[in-house]
Amino acid sequence: MSGAEAVAAPAEARPRRESPWRAAGGPLLRVLLPMGSILGLWYLAILTSGLPAFVIPRPERVLETLVEDRAFMAFHLLSTLKVALLGLIAANVAGVGLAVLFDSLPFTRSLLMPAAITLRNVPYVALVSVLMLAIGDTTGSKVAVVALAGFFPVLVNTMQGLRAADEVLLDRMRILNAGWWETFRSVRLPFAVPPIVAAQQIAGTSSIIVAISAEWMISSEGLGYVINRAMQTYRGDQVYAVALIATGLSLVVYALVQRLGHWFDWRR
């Protein structure tokens, strides 16, 4: 492995150098290296821990499960995706909406910010329990948990972004007697977009994990439910399969947000 690292290091140090080997090998190594290390540790754990196969199954068994149970997994994956996506949208509507409200009517900030911080710091487990009692096992209750977990980084980043608009540009808008909406959409919002997109890196990836956690507690659908069921039936392979899917999904969301960020970023 040290040999592989020695090859990877110069590629990192001189990223601008045009070399076909590096161009093809760099990204490949970046994927292979962590995957190889994880697999190595996995096998090491199997060999040394002495734990039974339903607690720590072999990687190839997990892959088999992924293939064999693909329809089952896909159904629950879609259910989780729906909860995560709706929750993320709700988190953004709430986060951006509150930030705009706080920014345009400063007194609302001192009024509502303590509530936002409190909500942010309530353990999700307690929230899920209360929502379960209040509205039962519905998509709405899970979406609400995801939204509550995700709105705060969006709120904080949007507030920061709205204040980031250059003062000379705001003077320019004032001298032209531009209205609130004109100034907001032409100057302040564009300055807020990069931090709003950056917030998605937190809110987006956590939406998957929080959706799974909520499903684990209350649902009869989704990847969280699959984990719960697998635990009860000693299907460690399914638990690991879900973990793989969730990790992959988080990486995809992260990559998508990065692309989105590049697309929307006027500084590029």
Next chain:
Amino acid sequence: MAAPVSIRGVSRRFGESLALMPTSLEIAAGEFVALIGPSGCGKTTLLRIVADLQSPSAGEVRIGDDTAGQARRKRLLGLVSQRPAVLPWKTAAADVAFTQRVAGRVGYPAAGLLREFGLGGHEGKRPAELSGGMLQRVNIASAIAHDPAVLLMDEPFSALDEMKREEMGIWFDRELARRPKTVLFVTHHIDEAVLLADRLVVFSPAPGRVLDVIRVPVPRPRDPGFRRDPRFLETAAHVRRLLFGAEAVA
């Protein structure tokens, strides 16, 4: 389009401290007046009061028959600051057009304006792709695109290097001959003020008080050689004496 500006007993305090002593000044339509003085003398404060970006503690400003607020709401004012107030994501042409859209008035068509500002061929470039001097010209083009009657300039050339600064001054002097405006120009650069202005208002250190109003005895636009003219040198020396005392010039 140009309008007279009347500053009547305008003063400004910030909390306990007085930033600007009561100041009165009559500026004719099309006149170029430089406000010069040490840092913190209240010249920028006075400019911002005329711009209706700050309110005076006492006194009032009239632009033509309007108050500063009415003039701003009628979009009769243009503002040029030291840092270019251009939108980083807009091209030069789009930035100029943006002023016109917000002001609801096309004073000077964008393409012609940029061409005359020496920016032909650069209309499609964004701020990051332009040099400092070009960027400041885009900034000025955007500030006057809606044909304001009064142009308020706060050290517009001070971020440029010495050579560029002089070049810009000479260019701007010519430009104003084509598009007359009443100009209020804040600077702490004596030569620049004498080169460009019809009159110089010299301020004392804080709290700002008008020490003297000096007329430059040569009409605008001026020849670049004016800097070596005895009248230029004498006026600049007079301003130096006012600002730094007699020994500084001797």
